[in-house]
Amino acid sequence: MAKQQHVAxxxxxxxxxxxxLALTRLFVKDGAAVRVVMTKAAEAFVTPLSFQILSKNAVVTEMFAGAQVKAVDHIxxxxxxxxxxxAPATADIIAKLANGIADDMASLTLLATTAPKLVVPAMNQHMLENAATKRNLDTLKQDGITVMTPASGFLAEGYSGRGRMPEPEAIMQTVKNLKQHTTPLTGKKVxxxxxGxxxxxxxxxxxxxxxxxxxxxxxxxxxxxxGADVTLISAPTKLEAPTGVNLVPVLTTEDLAEAVTKFFKQADILVMAAAVADFKPLNSADQKIKKSADNDQMxxxxxxxxxxxxxxxxxxQPNQITVGFAAETQNLLDNAQQKLVGKQLDLxxxxxxxxxxxxxxxxTNQVTILQPGQAPIKTKLADKHIIAKQVVDQISQLVQKEG
Known part of the structure; x- marks a missing residue:
């Protein structure tokens, strides 16, 4: 980040x-000038004085409360x-941003801001999954506002779910990506x-x-x-799809094959992380198969x-990248290498x-990443989100390398 970038x-x-508070400190440490705007609700959780001390700037909390007679505060x-x-962005501020409502200092100033915006949602999972919130988040993205995906974990309500505010370090990384304007994956159809x-x-x-x-x-x-345009083709799971992705539910391997063929034609990258059934019954019964008293086997x-x-x-096509997965229980590298070559995979x-x-x-997971003509890369055992980042980083490098 450039010295003295102005961060609101x-x-x-x-x-x-x-x-x-930790995010403010990271911005200041990174050389930015930071001015904080707090809603009345935010003041119930953290005091303005805390942000003032960390940012070395007065904290804005009210409309038209400035002492500068020659300036309109929010403008x-x-x-x-x-x-x-x-950050954190509640369902309330997200709704205001999406619908152009300006009834407090935060929403008023954001409406007048033409600079890039980053919204970091943080709320209960049920609120995040509400149809209205989903529509509002989609609207923000359509308006060119960057929306971070909320983290999963233990919520304030006492149970685990999606909706946690990402850690300040993760937000800073997103900010650095914004400063670069694009990543190798920006705009790619994935x-x-x-x-399973x-x-x-x-x-x-x-x-x-x-x-x-x-x-x-x-x-x-x-x-x-x-920054990729993501289509997620999913067999049945208990997971909620990340906000903003195009979810395509499937059931059987044949369903998955049809969907992959359809969407791959317009895609830049395919990541086959699904666990596909290798076999299916030769004949599927129309009615429940009953146990027979005469036979203990079927x-x-x-x-x-x-x-x-x-x-x-x-x-x-030559400009498309395909990434496969191989779950093995023995001879990991030998079996994986055969699949890499036999399926003509890039990764x-x-x-x-x-x-x-x-x-x-x-x-958690631990993987070995193989590419044609390169030494395997073995990761450490880590949370699957960390492994996902390492995998996507390798794909990004591949995209960058191929131009």
Whole structure:
């Protein structure tokens, strides 16, 4: 960040307001001049004096309360601003921004600000998932405002969910990306698959795997944060899709293959993180298969499902990038290398799911990243969001390398 960039930090009424103190300090440490605007609700959580001490500037809390008779307070501050950051951003301020409402100093000044804006939502998961909030966030993005994806974790209400304000360090990284205006992934059309496909045995039973979809969803979120236009093709999971991605639900491997073929044609990048069923029942019963008193065994005939990546390789264009995943329990590198070459992939993410803390259902992962002609890159065991960032960074480098 350039010295003395003017950052206007808007703090609204969320329990996460305390994190804005650390964010203020990081901005100042990075050489920015910071002026803080607080809503009345924010003052219930943190005092203006705390921000004043950290920013070395008076904190603005009321409309038309300035002593400068030659300046209109909100216009003066709006014109002064090089970057406006709303953190934490409540559902209330998001709704005001999306609909042009200006009834307090924060919303009034933001409406007059022409500088780039970064909105960092922080609220209860149910509020975040409300249809009105989703519409408002989509409106902000359409208006050119950058919206960070909220973090998941323990909420103030006493349970885990999505809606936490990201850590100040993550916000600063997003700010640095904004300063660069673009990343290698900005504007790229990216298709990410996630979850485990299901193959029906009968109306009440199916074949599937242990995939939770967490890895694919984390990659979709990271891609979106890097400015990509993300389509997330998801087999059944218990996860909420990141705000703003195009979610395409599928059930079977055949459904997934059809969706991938459709969206890949217009895509720049495909990330096949879904755990695809390799086999399906040769015949699926129309009615529930009942247990027989005469026979304690049942033979289930299976047949191979469609090989999606092999299909993709046939239609892939030179300017498209394909990334595959390989979950193995033995001979990790040998099996992964065969898949990398056989499926004509640009990148392969391999993991040994027999190891503790790795792979399906958990919150952590450890992967080995393979590229043609390059030495494998082995990550440490870490949260899947951290692994997603490392994977997306490798994809970004690949995009940059190929021009």
């Amino acid at each position: 930090l808007y703090v609204t009424g969320s329990i996460a307001a305390y994190k804005a 003066e501050l709006a014109d002064w601003t090089d970057l406006a950051v709303v 298709v990410v698959t996630a979850g 496909t299901r193959e029906r045995i009968d109306p009440v039973r199916f074949i599937t795997n242990d995939s939770s979809g967490k890895m694919g969803y984390a990659i979709a979120e990271e891609m979106q944060d890097k 033979t289930l005939q299976l047949t191979k499902t469609v090989d999606i990546l092999k299909q993709v390789a046939k239609i892939k 392969l993410i391999a993991n040994d799911v027999s190891k503790p803390g790795v792979g399906f259902n958990g919150d």
